[in-house]
Amino acid sequence: MLKYNYLMKNIEIQATEALCLLLGKVSTINLLSVEQKGPEPDQSVDIVAQIDVSGKRHELVCIVKSSGQPRHVRMALLELFNYKVHHAHDATPVLIAPYLSPEAQALCREQDVGFLDLEGNARLIFGSVFIERQVASKPAADRRELRSLFKPKSAQVLRVLLRNPRQAWRVTELALAADVSLGHVSNVRVCLLDREWARVSDDGLYLSEPDALLDEWRDKYEPPIGKRLAFYTTLHGSAFEEASRRALPSDGEGSLTAFASFSAAQWLAPYGRTGTQYFYADEASLERLKSALKLTSISKGENVVITLLKDSGLLRETEEPAPGAICTCPVQTYLDLANAGERGREAADHLRQERLTWPK
DSSP, X not given: OHHHHHHHHHHHHHHHHHHHHHHHTOTTEEEEEEEEOOOOTTOOOSEEEEEXXXXXXXXXXXXXXXXOSHHHHHHHHHHHHHHHHHTOTTOEEEEEESOOOHHHHHHHHHTTOEEEETTSOEEEEETTEEEEEOOOOOOHHHHHHHHHHTSHHHHHHXXXXXXXXXXXXXXXXXXXXXXXXXXXXXXXXXXXXXXXXXXXETTEEEESOHHHHHHXXXXXXXXXXXXXXXXXXXXXXXXXXXXXXXXXXXXXXXXXXXXXHHHHHHHHSOOOOOSSEEEEEOHHHHHXXXXXXXXXXXXXXOSEEEEEESOGGGGGSEEOSSTTOOEEOHHHHHHHXXXXXXXXXXXXXXXXXXXXXXXX
16 A cells, blocks of 8 residues: 555655646646645545636646546546545646557547646646647556457467457456456556456446457567468368368377468458468368478468467367368458458458447
């Protein structure tokens, strides 16, 4: 608790300095006083600023939060509303946080609440004063948190949730289904709830904004780590398809292989053929594929690409749209396509329209 109090005190000092600096840039504003409030039971604001603008006094009442994620922002807005109603009808409410995402800023605008973050984003409106500033930077901690959300183990949880976004999951059930630890599920749960991409019902956690989650994953996507192997085969068309389906493992055979990228999309939501076939595989499957597809290694001009995965967790979620046609799941296929150039993005959009739409 002492560590938390120290952290909050430090953020409040930074918030006060940032507010003074912002107001000081407007020549018509005369800053009369800035007071940091102590923890009082009947008050929720942290900073009160008295200012003069061309002879007219204004009061800014500010709440400082250590997190600017939408869930915390929504709670802070309610606290500001209650404070205004009971303590300061004419004051201008302001939310200050280390970083406020565009979604968090939109919540403030909807409630006519000013905002300021320590990255430099700001919007204050009172009297004749209008201040608005947008910066492109994000704090390193926010970037790290998002990268962590889409790392392989956490991604296993996301793929399970995206099978059916409206299905509710208990933590232990989700950990078992995704084959990850309870700690991994708990971390993913907090991140999803903070960003308001998920909610909790009496039955457990479910995705409330699957499209927003998938959009962010697409934009932050990093291809799975693995060794890319290039081959050439003389098999084409139906002969290649039949040989591939015979080579892909059946349940219980112990190896992991699947059509990937454009090849998976051809089975899941056909859009346009490509001259190259793609697979994800583990070491145990490689020789089987090489033999069945008559593959020869080649430095250029390949028509078969096999990625030997360092972590085969993404192959826990596969689909079999036709007997033997084992494919990466629609979510994984979409992510791979969306990051495969212009033609891939077109195929990804088609796949998403066909297989990844959910009722609001």
